Amino acid sequence: MKQHLADRVKTLTPSTTLAITAKAKELKDQGIDVIGLGAGEPDFNTPKNILDAATDSMMKGFTKYTPAGGLPALKQAIIAKLERDNNLTYAPNEVMVGVGAKHVLYTLFQVLLNPGDEVIIPIPYWVSYPEQVKLAGGVPVHLEATAEQQYKVTAEQLRGAITDKTRALILNSPSNPTGMVYTKEELAEIAAVCEEADILIVSDEIYEKLVYNGVKHFSIAQLSDSVKARTMVINGVAKSHSMTGWRIGYAAGNAEIIKAMTDLASHSTSNATTTAQYATIEAYNGPQDAVEEMRQAFESRLTEIYPKINAIPGFHVLKPEGAFYLLPDVSEAAAKTGYESVDAFAKALLEEANVAVIPGSGFGAEKTVRLSYATSLEALEEAVSRMDKFVKSKWQD
Known part of the structure; x- marks a missing residue:
């Protein structure tokens, strides 16, 4: 054969x-x-209270399928976290839970891109961004940010890279691999260009809790309602709560995109692991010490x-x-x-x-x-x- x-x-x-x-x-x-x-x-x-919550869920028999987009209680925990930490308000139909932030990003590009659509990816980038874009038929457009500019792209650079095929910008702050964090002012300049060009912002915020020396994380979606409307926030508990192997991530944003992602997940993963979802409810609702x-x-x-x-x-x-x-x-x-x-x-x-x-x-x-x-x-x-x-x-x- x-x-x-x-x-x-x-x-x-x-x-x-x-x-x-x-x-x-x-x-x-x-x-x-x-x-x-x-x-x-x-x-x-993983913190003990989270481990205990996972064990407790299994002992209570919560080991069956869940809705493809995540347990309602987990969505509510995520919504509460986004309100509490980022001053962002979302409805349940604007949140989708996936098998880690990587899977969520993969699903997003699958529902977002048609062949030839371009996605702007700043260099240095996390290794999976360009590969996921290519798997969805898209074209990665690399935009180099040098050490002299603290590995952060400027609004001027972004404006020069946008074409009529540009669909989205990926923004990762704090960054893997550089560790750099965009300021509110830098994000505002970038968001203005994205609004002018009418492109989506994919904001990977998986490292948001790990910032140092007085630096504060600021989500680009916090800038305004109009910026929030064109931003897909990607996050999860892998880095913040030391839960990499639990594989729970989520997207928050446009309800139409979220529905498409949920529908696709229903035909690929069915749902994120049930036990891990209950653990994540405790991760967000429990103590954060x-x-x-x-x-x-x-x-x-x-x-x-x-x-x-x-x-x-x-x-x-x-x-x-x-x-x-x-x-x-x-x-x-x-x-x-x-x-x-x-x-x-x-x-x-x-x-x-x-x-x-x-x-x-x-x-x-x-x-x-x-x-x-x-x-x-x-x-x-x-x-x-x-x-x-x-x-x-x-x-x-």
């Missing part, structure tokens, strides 16, 4: 983060002491480790304002240690220094590597020491 793959998957780029994580695990399984700085998830367990404790731990690590990373020869990094990543430009270090590319440099760090980092090429930023500080301070300091020794031992003036 002939074997054929659909054209839509032939151009997919495998997830760089998952590939590096798998390689690091393989080395660890061989007994090699690898320090992994590729993690895209908090290194804390653990969220703040985790945020403080990340801020403390960042304060401690940032200057040490920046002190490694050939490493140049902006201090992030949110998330739990550092994105140093290591192109000088790579060149001075004899590697033809940052990808090759990152591979050598893993194989020779036993430190796993994510090459920035997966994020559209080929001069960089992404380092996660979602691990213990002891491991971070050892990783920095290994990278510093590695670079100094190979440095060629």
